[in-house]
Amino acid sequence: MTNYISQLNGKEKNALFCIKKLIAAMIKPLVIYCFGCEVTVRTKRSAFITKQFKEERHFTCDMLIIMPDESVIDEEMKSEIQEMTAHFGRLNMLIHPLGFVLKQMNEGNLFFNWVRKNGMLLFERNATTQLMPEVIGGEYKQQAEQFYSTYPQMENYLEQRLQPVATAAPQKKSDPSIKPVEIRLTLDATNGWQRVNATGEKVAGNEMPVV
Secondary structure, eight states, X not given: OTTGGGGSOHHHHHHHHHHHHHHHHHHOOSEEEEEEEEEEEEEEOOTTOSSOOEEEEEEEEEEEEEEOTTOOOOHHHHHHHHHHHTTTOEEEEEEEEHHHHXXXXXXXXXXXHHHHHHSEEEEESTTGGGGXXXXXXXXXXXXXXXXXHHOTTOTTTTTOBOOOOOOOOOOOOOOTTOOOOOXXXXXXXXXXXXXXXXXXXXOOTTOOOOO
């Protein structure tokens, strides 16, 4: 999503930023993230019309809107925002106060932490993102993709937590100060397996030379 804006055409880019501008003017948020966009195109051609090309494009965007804690945005206000932005495209909103978002992020909520990492930051006021925890790493990418494939409508976004990522145990390094000891045994079977030393001479008794 962070680079998705370059894939939109001029009309869709304008729609995205006009929606952001209207939201910022109407409810004075602290942060606006876009975490999803969808463009559907319908093209029609016919042998019975002179103009051979007709195209309809529909734009949808998903936004996380973070508000000051004292602000209250009810369903009536949400409907008003959607009506005001409807001619630009369809707007899906998740609106939460800053304190709630920070609590969720600190408790390891997958959705809020991944939107902070990979979402498109459209608007920020009072350097609010500096209050947020450190951005999580890319090792949670697989969890994020699995969450999206299971809940593409994000209906379960408040219940998902970051899971510990298993890391491989570091390999033990050998101590260079410890040198191997070579033990060499020489056996001579000529006279019934008698003991001999390294030069081939017979050894009396139970002594066994070690080299």
